[in-house]
Amino acid sequence: MSARAYLVDDDEAIRDSLGWLLESRGVACESYPSAEDFLATWEPSLAGCLLLDIRMDGMSGPELFDILCERGSTLPVIFLTGHGDVPMAVSALKKGAFDFVEKPCNDNELVNRVIEALKLDENRRAAASGADSVNARVNRLTTREQQVMELILAGKLNKVIADELQISMRTVEVHRANLFEKMGVRTAVELAQLLAGKR
Amino acid sequence: MSARAYLVDDDEAIRDSLGWLLESRGVACESYPSAEDFLATWEPSLAGCLLLDIRMDGMSGPELFDILCERGSTLPVIFLTGHGDVPMAVSALKKGAFDFVEKPCNDNELVNRVIEALKLDENRRAAASGADSVNARVNRLTTREQQVMELILAGKLNKVIADELQISMRTVEVHRANLFEKMGVRTAVELAQLLAGKR
């Protein structure tokens, strides 16, 4: 499923006009008539951004946003509202909403925001995939190799590691070489930088 | 100068009442009748938070905020406004304002926000001082030592470093030992972790 704008609004006229606007600017778009409908479809891999009406029958926009956040969604959310409400805007933005715009709004502005949001999501996913590949590599390490890695990252010498793990230095050397191989690094420094901030 | 709430509002009545409210809750407070007055006093070392009225004679709150941001201020800013304006709230928060509250507002709420803002600033400064101490140490390194450090962080062996810098291995060893000493680390791994994310 490629990246697209997910539009959630209970007003069919708005879904149609906004959907047409976005498509006409080259932004793929998918519409949902209720928060519940979108929530049923949502999964963490959905990429793109979310255009969310505030007031809807059933679940409100902010309620959906809260639930998605709890479930680990990082989808940038642009709130749409017909009735200006400062506290709600403040609350939404402080919770991490991408934007909060009042209807009616300038078409160009809105499309630009959507494009910005799509770009943000793309960048985030690119960064996360890097982290994932590192995690995947860490998980391929055997238990012993992970233990040795911890001690290497603590800056300890092989002899000290051998002592702490109650094994011979030679064994430590073997684990060390194997885990470097698996992690795709050639020195302890590279390893430290690869895992910077991950422990 | 200890941390405090800086209150900027052109309405003397509000300065007095808000100042009294904050003081009565144990929050040190300092008032300014105009954005220009505060700007004249401001310096990067000012710690605490800023309570900023939107509409004022002369420079407006958002204008002051923009200028402070340009000058590198990290002071959390709470905007105060009497006339709800969603686009302005959105703009302020997206630029990094801490909060945006409408007057009149609940006293307890406001004091709580101020306390949160003060805590945020304190945490930020604590984190920054750690980073600063690292930067200070880096700055104490000589040019050559910094060059050698870069290459060490690139995971290169002393012999390679010697080759690239066109100096003897022995000299690299000397620089290496000296910079480790100055940076307060004992291994290249510790060095890499100390500078994680800083280059």
Next chain:
DNA sequence: GTGCATATTGTGGAAATCCGCAAGATCGCC
């Protein structure tokens, strides 16, 4: 000129790392 910081190099030895070669033990799975 003197003094200080910086940069440079050499010698030589102790300590540590890196690595190929070889091999034994355990454990779970088919």
Next chain:
DNA sequence: GGCGATCTTGCGGATTTCCACAATATGCAC
């Protein structure tokens, strides 16, 4: 029982690091 993954160890040599001792050169500031 056999196979594969994992953990383990030893030997020996090449390579690298670490460091004390010793020394020369340059440039800047007082």
